[in-house]
Amino acid sequence: MYHTLFDFLTHTEGATYILIGVLLIGFIGFWRFLTERERGV
Amino acid sequence: MSTATAHGERSGIFTPFNLIAGVILVGGAIILTIRFTTGLASTTNLSNTNPWGLWIGFDVMAGVALAAGGFVISSAVFLFGMKEYRPIVRPALLTGFLGYSLVVLGLLADLGRPWRLPYPFIKQAGPTSPLFEVSLCVALYLTVLFIETTPAVFEWLGLKIWRRLVGQLTIALTIFGVILSTMHQSTLGAMYMVTPTKLHPLWYSSQIPVQFFISAVAAGISMIIVEGWISHRAFHDQVQTSNDQFRDINFGLAKGAAVVLGTYFAVKLVALSLENEWRLLATGWGAWYLIELMGFVVLPCLLFTVAYREQRLGLVRLAAAMTVAGVVLNRFNVTFIAFNWKVPHSMRYAPAWTEVWVTVSLITLAVVVFRWIAHRMPIMYEHPDYPALH
Numbered sequence: 001m002y003h004t005l006f007d008f009l010t011h012t013e014g015a016t017y018i019l020i021g022v023l024l025i026g027f028i029g030f031w032r033f034l035t036e037r038e039r040g041v
Numbered sequence: 042m043s044t045a046t047a048h049g050e051r052s053g054i055f056t057p058f059n060l061i062a063g064v065i066l067v068g069g070a071i072i073l074t075i076r077f078t079t080g081l082a083s084t085t086n087l088s089n090t091n092p093w094g095l096w097i098g099f100d101v102m103a104g105v106a107l108a109a110g111g112f113v114i115s116s117a118v119f120l121f122g123m124k125e126y127r128p129i130v131r132p133a134l135l136t137g138f139l140g141y142s143l144v145v146l147g148l149l150a151d152l153g154r155p156w157r158l159p160y161p162f163i164k165q166a167g168p169t170s171p172l173f174e175v176s177l178c179v180a181l182y183l184t185v186l187f188i189e190t191t192p193a194v195f196e197w198l199g200l201k202i203w204r205r206l207v208g209q210l211t212i213a214l215t216i217f218g219v220i221l222s223t224m225h226q227s228t229l230g231a232m233y234m235v236t237p238t239k240l241h242p243l244w245y246s247s248q249i250p251v252q253f254f255i256s257a258v259a260a261g262i263s264m265i266i267v268e269g270w271i272s273h274r275a276f277h278d279q280v281q282t283s284n285d286q287f288r289d290i291n292f293g294l295a296k297g298a299a300v301v302l303g304t305y306f307a308v309k310l311v312a313l314s315l316e317n318e319w320r321l322l323a324t325g326w327g328a329w330y331l332i333e334l335m336g337f338v339v340l341p342c343l344l345f346t347v348a349y350r351e352q353r354l355g356l357v358r359l360a361a362a363m364t365v366a367g368v369v370l371n372r373f374n375v376t377f378i379a380f381n382w383k384v385p386h387s388m389r390y391a392p393a394w395t396e397v398w399v400t401v402s403l404i405t406l407a408v409v410v411f412r413w414i415a416h417r418m419p420i421m422y423e424h425p426d427y428p429a430l431h
Contacts, residue, residue, distance in 0.1 A: 008317070016314040023307045030303055034296065034346050 062405050069402025072395045073150060081153070084395045091381060091390035093151075098376035099400050100147025103369045104140055105179070105229060106253070109261030110268070111137025111186055112215075112222040119215040126290060128282045131193055131420045132272060133265050138186040139407040144179065147403055171232045178225030185218045196427050197418040204427065227254040233375060241379035243321050243330040246312040249375075255308060259301040260368035262294050263341075266361035272421065275412070279421040288354055295345045295357040298364065302342035309334060326382065333374060337367025 002008040076084040087094050114133040117123040149155045162180070167173045188207060195204035230253030237245055246252065273280055273287060282290070313319060321327050341363040348356035374380075377390050415421055 012315055012317045015317075016311055019310060019314050023310065027303065027307070030346075031300075034299055034349060037350050037352075 062409050065398075065402050065405045066409070069399050069405075072399050072402075076150060076395075076399075077153065081151075084393065084399075086390055086393045086396070088388075088390070090384060090388050091377060093376050093380070094390055095377075095392035095396040095400055096147050096151040098373050099369065100150070100403060101144050102229060102372035102376055103260075104144040104147060105226065106257040106260040106368050106372065107264045107365065108137045108140025108144070109222060109226060109257040110265040111140075111189070111261070112182075112218045113258055113261045114265060115189065115215045116219045119211055120219070123293075125286075125293065128286070129265060129269060129290060131190075132268060132415075134186060134189045135193075135411060135414060135420055136264065136268050138183070138190045139411055141179065141183045141186055143403045143407050145183065146406075147400070150399060171228045171234075174228045175225050175232070178221045178228070182218060182221040182225065185214050185221065189214050189218070193414075193418040193420055196424040199426075201426075222257075223254060226257040227251065229253050230375075236380070239381055239383075240375065241326055241330075241382045242316065242318050243313075243326060244375050244379045246316060248308060248312040248315070251308055252305065252312065255301060255305045256368050256371060259298055259305055259364055262298045262301065263361035263364035263368075266291055266294050266298075266357060267365055270358050270361075272411075272415065276415055276421045279415070281422045288352075291354055291357050292349055292352060295349045295360065298361070299342055299345035299349060302338055302345065302364065306334070306338050306342060309338070326379065329374075329379075333367065333370050337363055337370055341367065 002011065072084055081087050085094060085096075110133045114126055114130055118126050118130050149158065161167065161173050161176045188210065191207050192204055195201075195207065227250035230249040230251075233240055233245065233249055234247065269287070269291070280287070313322075322331060341360040344356055344360035344363070347353070348360060381389065419427075
């Protein structure tokens with residue numbers, strides 16, 4: 001439960017930063033999977 | 042009676058395609074005549090509660106997104122030097138030009154009083170309004186697409202000086218087209234930022250302009266794949282690219298579409314996180330949202346990825362068709378399905394059959410015009426007199 005806008009933003013933006021980090025790391029895996037054939041693996 | 046085409050092909054006027062298209066177009070013309078003489082109420086289910094329906098949702102919102110292939114491919118070829126996509130530049134630009142023409146026709150059907158079309162520019166400009174930005178950009182970009190399409194017309198008519206002149210404008214027009222497309226594709230989404238109480242929170246987001254732009258790029262690439270699939274069969278006698286070259290182009294587009302759809306999915310997740318709307322995914326609307334997101338974004342993204350890895354052309358086409366359907370579904374959701382989601386069921390909007398008929402008529406009109414042009418002008422092939430200019 002959020003009591004102030006500051007509480008809400010601290011929680012949502014904190015969670016979003018973590019999510020973006022996971023997505024960026026996930027994109028590396030996605031790119032490697034996508035281009036595996038080009039690299040001849 | 043018969044008509045001659047550029048390749049000496051002769052076909053009768055009363056073919057099944059022409060007869061069906063003729064019936065659809067005549068029906069559409071009758072409905073539009075009723076609409077322009079008696080008003081929206083007699084031909085649509087629109088109301089003050091639901092002022093935007095199928096004509097805006099499909100003809101404008103989805104139409105603009107599906108026509109994005111023109112700026113995507115022309116910028117890839119002329120700005121980023123991806124010359125391998127050159128054979129599909131003209132079909133993509135023609136599809137874009139016809140798509141934007143239909144956007145204007147669909148908008149006119151919805152707005153009425155077509156003589157007031159130039160009012161935003163000459164009489165009552167509202168430069169702070171997203172609608173003004175959209176109307177200005179669409180008008181300018183339609184002009185850009187028209188000029189970008191004219192080289193084929195000049196080659197067909199043998200106007201060499203004019204052909205050389207517009208050829209020199211290619212880079213400038215491409216840059217202008219990219220700027221205008223980026224602006225109005227995102228601003229179409231920005232228009233919904235004034236509707237936080239009407240659009241369902243799962244679709245409403247401060248990121249909606251970014252979502253509209255990225256999804257339009259995916260729709261544009263997918264539409265080129267679908268259009269190339271159909272026209273490769275319909276105009277097989279004109280196509281100069283080899284089967285291997287055509288396959289490589291499709292796999293290249295599939296790789297791009299996979300990355301764009303992956304990015305779009307990430308942006309959607311970030312929007313959900315920023316608005317903290319995760320709990321709504323467990324509701325009925327959440328199920329509908331997940332069908333759109335998982336079924337028409339994540340699934341085609343994975344299909345594109347697998348298709349590119351395993352070089353499966355059929356899978357590329359399936360993924361492209363799903364992406365096109367997904368972007369149309371997204372625009373329907375934003376425009377009228379998830380819009381006014383709180384109003385009683387009896388007040389909710391469902392398109393009248395006349396609205397559907399007019400939309401089908403506009404699509405048919407685009408197909409007929411595309412077919413007419415492609416049978417006569419050098420769209421699918423390189424004109425032998427202008428090899429250096431292609």
